[in-house]
Structures are given as structure tokens and as C-alpha cells.
Amino acid sequence: MFKAHNKDFHFNLPTSIELKLIKFSYFFLALLFLSCGEAKKEKTDEVQQTSEQTESTATTATETKSILFFGDSITAGYGLDDTNEAYPAVVQEKIDSLGLDYTVINSGVSGETTAGGRSRIDWVVKQDLDVFVLELGANDGLRGVDLSETRSNLQAIIDVVRGKSPDIKIVLAGMQLPPNMGQEYTTEFKQLFEEIAEKNNIAFIPFILKDVGGIASLNQQDGIHPTIEGHKIVANTVWETLRPLL
Template sequence: MFKAYNNHFQPNLPLSFGLKLIKFSYFFIALFLLSCGETKNEKAIETEELPEHTETSSATNTATNTILFFGDSITAGYGLDDSNDAYPGVVQQKIDSLDMDYTVINSGVSGETSAGGSSRIDWVIKQKVDIFVLELGANDGLRGVALSETRANLQEIIDVVKEKSPETKIILAGMQLPPNMGQEYTNEFKQLYVDLAEKNNIALIPFILKDVGGVAALNQADGIHPTIEGHSIVANTVWETLKPLLKS
């Protein structure tokens, strides 16, 4: 599937924002229920043999630079008729419009957790990767996985990429949780992405679903996964961090 929320939770905000926050919390509750359902199929998904290099745009195999998006259902483009409409595909379109020599690979798996990502990173990184975008952890947070475990899994993924592909540039896509998950847990979850980015000296997208999460018009009927328009906004958010890393 390749070639191919700006809401920060802050206390003591106006009522209008509080109403939005409630809707945002409902969104995450729904996502939690769905992610639980996805758990049943998780082992099957993780062991499924996926193609190492699947393209989602018009770029040819002659491209010498590769961008790999490694994530969950957000990256996979869950619910879209055409996987090219998922944000990695939109990023490919931006690259093609600039006539840049990059091929985008979408390695997103719906229901993926940081543990699942850690278990499959070894064979995924066997291919040549110039830029690696890591978008995982949301399902961990919504299931209440210990933050130490999520942090360790994400660090392991980063370590494997650095060891097997030292020249690869890494971008970490951050996620945020609603306050109903517990203020302490929520704050620490958000901070772990910042800490990992600083520790490993890698680029950070603070909140990949900025301006999309919790906005009904930008999400599908399930209220969870972005629509085509929502993915376009996600792609713009990713592009802000990605573009400076591309070779002209």
C-alpha cells in the first residue's frame, strides 16, 4: 500500500474547548473498543508474509531513494478504497510533483502495537531505506500498556534501524491520548516521544493526527480512521518534518 490529532490537552480551558475535548474523548473510547477487536487478529496479521516493497504511485523502480512508513492502521489507510489515498500515498504525490527521486513504501498494519512492530522490524529493514518514519504506540496507549514497555519497544525498533542501516534518517511520529486515560499516564505518554527523539537525535512529528483527530468531518463513519481529506491533512503534517530531510 504505498508509493505511498493541533489539539493539545491543556487544563483550565474554556467551555467550548471542553465540549470539543469530550467529543475527542469519545473518539478515543471508540478507538479503544475497536483496537480490542483488532487484537484477536493481531497474531495472524503480524505473521502474514507482507511484500517488502509495494509501491502506491506512479514512480518507477528506478528510484534510488526510499522512504518507508512503518506504522499501524493510520499508516495503512484502513477503510479507504484506494490505498494511494492514505497519507503515505499523498506524500508520494507531493514528491512526484517536485520531480524528486524517492519511492514511498507503506508498511502499515492495522492493529499494530509497538511490540508487533518490534517483532517484524528485522525483515522489513532488510531493504534499502533512506528515510524511516516510525508511527506506532497509539494502540499501546489505548490498551493501557505499561509506558516502560512501549518506550522499550520503540527504542528497540530505532536501534535495529540504526544498526542495520546506519545511514537511514529516522522520523518519529508522536501520538497523544485523551485525559480520561488518566492525566499522569496521558502526560507521560506524550512525553515519551519527545524523550525518544531527543535521546536518539532523530526528527519528531509531535502529533501526527494534528487537526484531524476527533473532527467528525475528517474521519470515516467509525469516527476513528481519517477520510481521504483527513489523510491529506495528515500528509501535510508529515510533510513539514519530512521535506527538509529530502535531497533536492
């Protein structure tokens, strides 16, 4: 004990309970500090992970190539309850099963003629394309359009696509007509597709309705447009020519 000015100064030592409280306070502060640090670290990791995922998605989207099917009611899937049952969608399933980075775009319009296709091709090719499948001409033939006009329109469409990019791979789908259109007309109609494909040195599908056309069970009641099963066969026919290009 120390005396000064007749007053005693006492230095009281903390009790055991007080010591425990002090230690607990320090422990709590340390725990709080660590927790804040871990939360900040977790938030940083989360942002970094999200950023990496976004970059990965953007890269994948950029690397994915496009296949555009430019056609009429056959391509559009006329008469089907769901366009996902049309042959372009079936082709997409084949592509996905092989893990190929291609996205199919269905640009089919029911009732489309080669003239109609020619009028809208400039708008269609504004998007980036890697493969262009041209399936037009059937409606020209059924309407008896002059073959020189059909030929001119198909060639014009091909020229526009190549003008967009010479690297776009073009596939021409051939078509045939029923014999009631006249032997001379139907023969020349069939040949014009072959000649255009040869002239432009592009991939060629001789008859897109191979093993489907004229078979009642594979066509709808109109006898022209394929059923779901018919579209599966059409997809197989298209795939035979398309797959080597991918």
C-alpha cells in the same frame, strides 16, 4: 564478318530493350544491396537504443531512494476504499510533483502495536532504506500498555534500523490519547515520544493527527481513523518534517 572452318561467327549486339533490362537488373541488385545494408543498420541502431534505454532504466532504479512508513492502521489507511488515499500515498504525490527520486513504501499494519512492530522490524529492514518513518504507539495507549514497554519497543525498533545503516534518516511520529485514558497516563504517553526523539537525535512530528484528531468531519464513524480529507491533512503534517530531509 570472320570466317573459320567455313563457319561464320556473328557477334550480335544487344538490342535497346535488352540494354534496358540489363540496366534495370543492375539497379535492382544495387537497390537490394542498399536496402539490406540500411535494414542491418536500423536493426543495429534499434538494439543499441534498447540497450541504452535499459541501462538508463537500471541506473534510475538504482539511484531512486526509498522512504518506508512503518506504522499501524493510520499508515495502512484503515477504512479507506483505496490505500492510495492514505497519507503515505499523498506524500508520494508531493514527492513526484517536485521531481524527487524517492519511492514511498507503505508498511502499515492495522492493529499493530509497538511489540508487533518490534517483532517484524528485522524482516522489514532487509530492503535498502534511506528514510524510515516510525508511526506506532497509538494501539499501545488505547490498550493501556505499560509505558515502559512502549518506550522499550520503540527504542528497540530505532536501534535495529540504525544497526542496518547509521545513514538512514529516522522520523518519529508522536501520538496523543483522548483524555478518558487518564490525565497522568495521557501526559506521560505524549512525553515519551518527545523524549525518545530527543534521546536519539531524530526528526520528530509532535502529533501526527494534528488538526485531524477529535474533528468529526475529518474522521470515519469510529472517530479514530481519518477520512480521505483527513489523510490529506496528515500528509501535510508529515511533509513539514519530512521535506527538509529530502
